[in-house]
Amino acid sequence: MKELIKVNNLTKKFGDKVALKDISFEVQPGEILGIVGHNGAGKTTLVNCMVDIYKGDQGSIEYLFDKKSMYDHIGVQMQHSYFEDNAKVIDICKLYKDLTNSDVDLKALLKDFGLENEEKTDVNKLSGGNRQRLAILLTLIHQPDVIFLDELTTGLDPLARRRVWEKIKEINKEKEVTVVLTSHFLEEIEYLADRIIILNQGEIKYLGTVTNAIDTYSDGQKVIEFQLKDNRASFKLLKYNTVELTDDRYQIKTKEEEKVLIDLLSNVGIKNLVLKSPTLEDVFLKIAGYSLDKEGKVCYEEA
Ligand SMILES: Nc1ncnc2c1ncn2[C@@H]1O[C@H](COP(=O)(O)OP(=O)(O)OP(=O)(O)O)[C@@H](O)[C@H]1O
Incomplete structure (x- = not known):
């Protein structure tokens, strides 16, 4: 099967800071690819390069679709979704629909996301979980092939986080949408991702399945x-x-x-x-002095 996105030897610098060093990998159609790493590892920079917000300093990114119509094919939820304070859920949905010339059935989509009773709710009055569900819903309005979710569940309580996970799995399986997500949470990545990229200081330390990562690093x-x-x-x-x-x-x-x-x-x-x-956490500890904080978020202690 041909890869949906191919990243070739990508390097991205901010002044003297090398945020990504010679990164290469591909995104396969239909997969959930998880990008995980400590604060500042380069996760957001990588996503920003893949969705063409940043240009790499070296390397290239190839897409199975025509890059000129890229935004017809991708949906992007960034780290912080900003909505107009007084905007109602339905108004934002309609705005996205008009902007993208989509013929999606909004009522059905809202129902699908369990937001049918929140149509008239001001976005700033939604619960954290529903707000994140809305953020995912908005990425899907124009029926893209692939969505990018950046730290989607940060700040959610464990139950709300689980509900968002279920939604992501469902979209991937039922709507056949490819998902690229970044996360600080190993449990989330372990549960959702078919393959993972472990980033450490801008470099790929591991690329493959969770099971293989555990087998490789745990030494049996x-x-x-x-x-x-x-x-x-x-x-x-x-x-x-x-x-x-x-x-x-x-x-x-x-x-x-x-x-x-x-x-x-x-x-x-x-x-x-x-x-x-051994768990993915053990693998992380082996790779580069990672640890988990009380919330289960990946931390990094430089030796
Ligand atoms: N716009 C920018 N200008 C300068 N430096 C930047 C910029 N964006 C990112 N960086 C630096 O690049 C490195 C990678 O940052 P990035 O935000 O991609 O990491 P991250 O893994 O997403 O971190 P976090 O988990 O904290 O969001 C960091 O050292 C960061 O300080």
Whole structure:
């Protein structure tokens, strides 16, 4: 299948600051591609280059569609969606429809997004979740092939965030719209994206599926988490150099989980056992000193 967008050796600078360094990848039709990275990693700059807001200093971007009619084919929701304060939901929708000469059925679209009862609501009185749903809806009014969503769910509570995720999945599957999204949230990317790009200081550190990222970076290790039946047996864990104690739970990282489990069960005495595979978070930690804040947002601590 031919790629929808092809980014070739793209470099973008702001003065001396290199925001993107020699980036190459392609967007396949029908996929959800997630771009993830710390603050300042270059996510927004990359999206801005792809939607032709910024010109790269080096490299090129090719589109399957005619670039002259680019905005017929793409829909863009940027990091902050600004709406006129007193504007009503339906007025904004109509404005977008007129501007794009679209023949979309607005009533049906609003119903589809669960906003049919909000038509007359002032946009600034919408809940955070509904506001974000409106932002997605607006990208779809002219029936594009691909939409770009930049940090769509930042600021939403977990329930509202989940609802937005469901909507994105639905649009992708049912309307066959390709989605390029940036996010700070690993859980979001893990849930939504078919493939991910991990950006670190303007460079691609990883491009591929989440599963492959985990396999590649985890080195086949599993995590065994447990409590001791009798804490006096803790000396029996000394032979494991990967053992860690957090709160009252021990963790051992190992490639030989069966052997270690047998030892723990028969010789050490453990309870409340959980066997875990590494997560995308572990991959991030390996790539470059990432950590997560209380909200589950990616942070970066330079060494
Ligand atoms: N218009 C600009 N002028 C100067 N520097 C910029 C500009 N836009 C971005 N940068 C710089 O380029 C780098 C990449 O920024 P960018 O906004 O793309 O990162 P990001 O990953 O989207 O970050 P965030 O998650 O905080 O939105 C940063 O160092 C940023 O300061």
